[in-house]
Amino acid sequence: MMQQYLEPTALLDWNHPRVLSFAREAVGEASEPVEKAVRLYEAVRDGIRYDPYAPFYRPEHYQASEVLRRGRSFCIPKAGLLCAAARSQGIPARIGFATVKNHLATRQLLEYLGSDLFVFHGYTDLFLEGRWVKATPAFNKELCLRHGTDPLVFDGRSDCLFHPYNKSRQKFMEYVAYHGEFADIPVQTIVEAWKAAYGADRVQSWIDAMENAEKSARRVFEQEDVVQ
Numbered sequence: 001m002m003q004q005y006l007e008p009t010a011l012l013d014w015n016h017p018r019v020l021s022f023a024r025e026a027v028g029e030a031s032e033p034v035e036k037a038v039r040l041y042e043a044v045r046d047g048i049r050y051d052p053y054a055p056f057y058r059p060e061h062y063q064a065s066e067v068l069r070r071g072r073s074f075c076i077p078k079a080g081l082l083c084a085a086a087r088s089q090g091i092p093a094r095i096g097f098a099t100v101k102n103h104l105a106t107r108q109l110l111e112y113l114g115s116d117l118f119v120f121h122g123y124t125d126l127f128l129e130g131r132w133v134k135a136t137p138a139f140n141k142e143l144c145l146r147h148g149t150d151p152l153v154f155d156g157r158s159d160c161l162f163h164p165y166n167k168s169r170q171k172f173m174e175y176v177a178y179h180g181e182f183a184d185i186p187v188q189t190i191v192e193a194w195k196a197a198y199g200a201d202r203v204q205s206w207i208d209a210m211e212n213a214e215k216s217a218r219r220v221f222e223q224e225d226v227v228q
Helices: 017-027 033-047 064-070 075-088 107-113 141-146 187-198 200-212
Strands: 093-102 117-128 131-135 173-182
Touching (some): 017 033, 075 093, 075 117, 117 173, 117 187
16 A cells, blocks of 8 residues: 555656656755655755646646756646656655645635636655655745745644645635645546636646747746735
8 A cells, every 4th residue: 555655646746857866966965764754855846936827727737857948837736746746756755636725825726726716736745754744845944935925834643734824824825625636646637626716718728828828928926926
């Protein structure tokens, strides 16, 4: 049963040279699983920029080696990369999903989604010291500071989920529902859930824009207006 959380898949391709190199560099001289997991978490959190406008509709958009090549993505591919990197170091890992209510976002992103719900938000579940521990590597340090919240800190022993409040004691993230953990990223399930939540026409409009837009014309999340 645990073996499925160690094996490479087409998307969690930890046997790809790019992923192996990333993981080895991140863990450095660390030898204990907890320390390795913490270093991998920090490398994914800050090494891959958070981008909610990254492509999402093809399996390759979630492939760990491809996420590393692009250097930016949203929560699910980042969680997948952490999962793949952990498996490469012999740490069982799986992908978990939840729906979260975002109380602190950009005006543009809320308009884009048409909702303050982030459906199928992704996190990584790591098996460390005999138990599963959740880690959320989505938001890089700079983005957290811009939104007035501290970066999440993962210690390898307790769950690392979104802070319920920002530094001003305003609501930040609220977990509404959990959707379970998976040995691989269920791409079609995610896309269908988004169509159900945000509307099939809206999701198709995102896909059409991504297919047609020039790279220079894409949205830049870091430059958008923070809503508080």
